[in-house]
Amino acid sequence: QPCALTNQPLSNMTAVDVEDESILASIFKDSFPDNWRDNPDFAAYLSELSSFGVEKLNREPERLAEERAQILQQTRELAYSNYKTFIRTEDIYRDFGRVESSVSKLLDKLPSFGEKCRGFVKDAEDIGASRRMNSLTLNRHTEILEILEIPQLLDTCVRNGYYEEALELAAYVKRLEKKHSSLPVIRGIVHEVRQSAQLMLNQLLQQLRSNSQLPVCLRVIGYLRRMDVFTEAELRVKFLQARGSWLRSILSTVPDDDPYCHISKTIEACRVHLFDIITQYRAIFSDEDPLLSPGGQDQVVNEGAIFHGWVVQQVSEFLETLDRDLQRGVGGRLDSLLGQCMYFGLSFSRVGADFRGQLAPMFQRVAADTFRKAVEEAIERFQEDMNLYTLISLPSMLGGSTLQTTSTQPCTLQPPMALLDFPPLACFLNNILTAFNDLRLCCPLGLAQQVTKYLEDALVKVTKLIVAFHRAEETAFSDREKELFVQFCCSFAEDMVPFLNRCLHVLFPPAQLSVIQGVPPTQIHKYSSLGCIDVSVR
Structure with missing residues (x-):
C-alpha cells in the first residue's frame, strides 16, 4: 500500500510501459480500485515490485506489515503527544465546515445586500439633498411665506377695494410665472391669483354699472387698462355696455302706470344721465386716433363708429319708449311732451346727437290720430x-x-x-x-x-x-x-x-x-x- 499519493496521471510514467500495464492488470485484476491507476506512487511501487525476486517478494508482506506497525506507532505517539492539536484541528474542521456553509449563505445574500446598500446610498443622498433643501427653506422661511401668502393677500386687497396694491401683486406674480413656470407651487399661486383677478374685474365692471361719477370712472378704466384683459376697442365697448346697463336699471324704476308721468320722467332721466355718460366717455377715451384691430395693420376700427352706434341705440330705445307711451295716450298734454323732447334733443345737439328731426313725424302722427x-x-x-x-x-x-x-x-x-x-x-x-x-x-x-x-x-x-x-x-x-x-x-x-x-x-x-x-x-x-x-x- 502506498504511503503517499500524487495527482500526476499514469501516462507520465516512464518505468511501466503498455505491456507491463496489461500484465499488471491481468495479475491484479479486481485487487485495487480503478482510481489508483492514476496515482503515480502506486505506479512507481508496482514498477518496483515487479523488479523483486521471489525471496524479496516473500519478505515484502512482512516488511510492509512492520512498516505499517511502525507508522501506526508513530501515529499514536504523534497523536498522544499532540492530542490537543488534533482535537483543535477537528474542531477547526467543523468550524471550517460551518464557516464554509456560512460563507456560501453569505455569498448567496451578498447580491441582494449590495442592491440594498446601493438603495440605501441613494436614499441617503436623497435624504441629504432633502435636508439641505429643508435647511435652505428654513433659512428662507420668511421670503417663502410671503410668496405663499400672495393669493390670500391679493384676495383681501380685492375684497377691500385696494386695487392699486392688488395690481402690484398681480404684476409680481406674472414675473414669478415667467421665471419659475415649471414649479407646481408657482403654478398653484398663479391659478389662485387669476381667480382673484377675475373677482377684481367683476367688481370694477360692477362699479361702472352703478351711479359712478367721472373720477370713479377714470380710476376704474385706469385699473382695467393695467389689468390688460381687454383691447382698447373692447374696453370702450365694455364701458358703454356697463353704463348703458346702469341707465336701463334707472329707467326700469320709473312708474309705468300713467303714460304721461312715465315718459316725462324717462325724458328727464335720459337727458341727465345719458348726457353724463357721453361726457364721461369723451373725457376718458380719446377719439382722435383710430384703433388698430388685432386682425392686422390694414384693418382699422373707428372709435367714433363704436360710440356713434351706442348713442344711436340709446336714442332708438328712447324713441321706442316715447312712441309706446304716446300710443297709450297722454291726454291733452302733447304740447308739454313735445317741449320736453325738443329740449332733450337740443341738449344732445351739443354732443352731435340731435334727434329732434325724428320727433316731428312721431308727434304729428299722434296729433293726427287724436x-x-x-x-x-x-x-x-x-x-x-x-x-x-x-x-x-x-x-x-x-x-x-x-x-x-x-x-x-x-x-x-x-x-x-x-x-x-x-x-x-x-x-x-x-x-x-x-x-x-x-x-x-x-x-x-x-x-x-x-x-x-x-x-x-x-x-x-x-x-x-x-x-x-x-x-x-x-x-x-x-x-x-x-x-x-x-x-x-x-x-x-x-x-x-x-x-x-x-x-x-x-x-x-x-x-x-x-x-x-x-x-x-x-x-x-x-x-x-x-x-x-x-x-x-x-
Whole structure:
C-alpha cells in the first residue's frame, strides 16, 4: 500500500510501459480500485515490485506489515503527544465546515445586500439633498411665506377695494410665472391669483354699472387698462355696455302706470344721465386716433363708429319708449311732451346727437290720430242728437248752452250765434272746436292736409245724416218744420262750414303754407285742399 499519493496521471510514467500495464492488470485484476491507476506512487511501487525476486517478494508482506506497525506507532505517539492539536484541528474542521456553509449563505445574500446598500446610498443622498433643501427653506422661511401668502393677500386687497396694491401683486406674480413656470407651487399661486383677478374685474365692471361719477370712472378704466384683459376697442365697448346697463336699471324704476308721468320722467332721466355718460366717455377715451384691430395693420376700427352706434341705440330705445307711451295716450298734454323732447334733443345737439328731426313725424302722427278720434266722436254724438232731434223744439230748450271759441285768436273767431237755434249743429261745432283747441297745442303744418281731409269726411257724413233725417221725417213735416229744416241746412252750409274754414286758416296760416308750397297765399286753395274745406265735396 502506498504511503503517499500524487495527482500526476499514469501516462507520465516512464518505468511501466503498455505491456507491463496489461500484465499488471491481468495479475491484479479486481485487487485495487480503478482510481489508483492514476496515482503515480502506486505506479512507481508496482514498477518496483515487479523488479523483486521471489525471496524479496516473500519478505515484502512482512516488511510492509512492520512498516505499517511502525507508522501506526508513530501515529499514536504523534497523536498522544499532540492530542490537543488534533482535537483543535477537528474542531477547526467543523468550524471550517460551518464557516464554509456560512460563507456560501453569505455569498448567496451578498447580491441582494449590495442592491440594498446601493438603495440605501441613494436614499441617503436623497435624504441629504432633502435636508439641505429643508435647511435652505428654513433659512428662507420668511421670503417663502410671503410668496405663499400672495393669493390670500391679493384676495383681501380685492375684497377691500385696494386695487392699486392688488395690481402690484398681480404684476409680481406674472414675473414669478415667467421665471419659475415649471414649479407646481408657482403654478398653484398663479391659478389662485387669476381667480382673484377675475373677482377684481367683476367688481370694477360692477362699479361702472352703478351711479359712478367721472373720477370713479377714470380710476376704474385706469385699473382695467393695467389689468390688460381687454383691447382698447373692447374696453370702450365694455364701458358703454356697463353704463348703458346702469341707465336701463334707472329707467326700469320709473312708474309705468300713467303714460304721461312715465315718459316725462324717462325724458328727464335720459337727458341727465345719458348726457353724463357721453361726457364721461369723451373725457376718458380719446377719439382722435383710430384703433388698430388685432386682425392686422390694414384693418382699422373707428372709435367714433363704436360710440356713434351706442348713442344711436340709446336714442332708438328712447324713441321706442316715447312712441309706446304716446300710443297709450297722454291726454291733452302733447304740447308739454313735445317741449320736453325738443329740449332733450337740443341738449344732445351739443354732443352731435340731435334727434329732434325724428320727433316731428312721431308727434304729428299722434296729433293726427287724436284729432281723427275726436272728429269721429263728434260724428257719433251728432248722429245720436239727430236721432232724438225734432224741429218743433224751441230755442229756450237749449238750457243756456253756449258755443266754445278757439283761444288762438278770440277777437276774430267768434262762433256763429245762429247755430244756437239748432242744438245738433251747436254740439257738433263744440266738439270740433274742442278737437281744434287740443290740436293747436301741437299743430305741425304737415298736418294741414290730413286735418282738412278728416274734417271734410266728417262734414260729408254730417250731410248724409241730415239727408237721412229729412227722408225719414219729410212726410210728417209741417210748414213750420219745413221752414226750420231749411234754416237748419242754411246754418250748416252758410254759418258752420265757413267758420270751420276760418278755424283752419288760423291753425294753418295760408302765408306759411304758401311758403312750403311755393305759391301765393291767395292762390293756395286752387292747388290743394291744404287748410281749406272743399265745399264741392259735400
